[in-house]
Amino acid sequence: AQSVTQLDSHVSVSEGTPVLLRCNYSSSYSPSLFWYVQHPNKGLQLLLKYTSAATLVKGINGFEAEFKKSETSFHLTKPSAHMSDAAEYFCVVSDSSGGGADGLTFGKGTHLIIQP
Amino acid sequence: DSGVTQTPKHLITATGQRVTLRCSPRSGDLSVYWYQQSLDQGLQFLIQYYNGEERAKGNILERFSAQQFPDLHSELNLSSLELGDSALYFCASSASTSGGTHEQFFGPGTRLTVL
Numbered sequence: 001a002q003s004v005t006q007l008d009s010h011v012s013v014s015e016g017t018p019v020l021l022r023c024n025y026s027s028s029y030s031p032s033l034f035w036y037v038q039h040p041n042k043g044l045q046l047l048l049k050y051t052s053a054a055t056l057v058k059g060i061n062g063f064e065a066e067f068k069k070s071e072t073s074f075h076l077t078k079p080s081a082h083m084s085d086a087a088e089y090f091c092v093v094s095d096s097s098g099g100g101a102d103g104l105t106f107g108k109g110t111h112l113i114i115q116p
Numbered sequence: 117d118s119g120v121t122q123t124p125k126h127l128i129t130a131t132g133q134r135v136t137l138r139c140s141p142r143s144g145d146l147s148v149y150w151y152q153q154s155l156d157q158g159l160q161f162l163i164q165y166y167n168g169e170e171r172a173k174g175n176i177l178e179r180f181s182a183q184q185f186p187d188l189h190s191e192l193n194l195s196s197l198e199l200g201d202s203a204l205y206f207c208a209s210s211a212s213t214s215g216g217t218h219e220q221f222f223g224p225g226t227r228l229t230v231l
Contacts, residue, residue, distance in 0.1 A: 034219075036222075042224065043118060043120075043206065043222040043223055043224040043225055044206065044208075044222040045118070045222070046219050046220075046221075049219060090159065104149075104151075104161060104220060105161070106158060106159035106160070106161075107158075108158050109158065109159075
């Protein structure tokens with residue numbers, strides 16, 4: 001069984017300051033991990049993914065995440081927040097064992113607020 | 117634009133009714149997934165089809181069913197609707213057959229309101 005815990009339901013930062021969205025996962029197998037973003041009234045867009053290659057993953061719009069197996073974490077960061085980053089962010093895990101469902105398991109989401 | 121289309125965009129219906137949501141995957145993608153997003157349950161995986169065959173089931177109610185047609189579009193049928201079925205329903209597609217390592221591309225969703 002797999003699960004995802006997003007440690008903060010809301011994060012508020014000032015424009016131009018760093019962003020940190022925290023995520024811990026649990027998986028029976030070697031997981032694939034993703035971060036998706038959902039802007040208001042829009043669908044979900046993939047920011048980045050980890051699939052057992054490099055542990056530091058770079059994504060779109062300046063976001064990156066580091067896979068830390070010892071800490072079972074996959075935190076999302078961005079050096080400098082922009083107003084357009086305001087959205088809901090989902091940490092997602094997929095069991096990549098190959099034998100089970102391909103459905104993704106989503107965290108509850110973190111609402112990122114950018115203060116001007 | 118992800119390349120995944122969903123119709124209708126909005127649907128308002130009454131309790132006890134039946135509705136059908138439609139999804140067209142990205143060109144070339146054989147897998148289609150359905151998800152439900154509600155305020156209390158968050159985003160939940162419902163069901164996956166691959167090339168016309170059901171591949172995996174998640175938290176899908178017995179009142180719900182889905183199918184994937186030869187042209188690879190998919191329909192999600194929701195019957196005996198209850199107030200609690202009000203949610204945003206997403207379809208996603210991917211080229212993956214297994215493993216879940218491939219990106220899933222999400223459609224814009226269908227917002228279902230049950231009155």
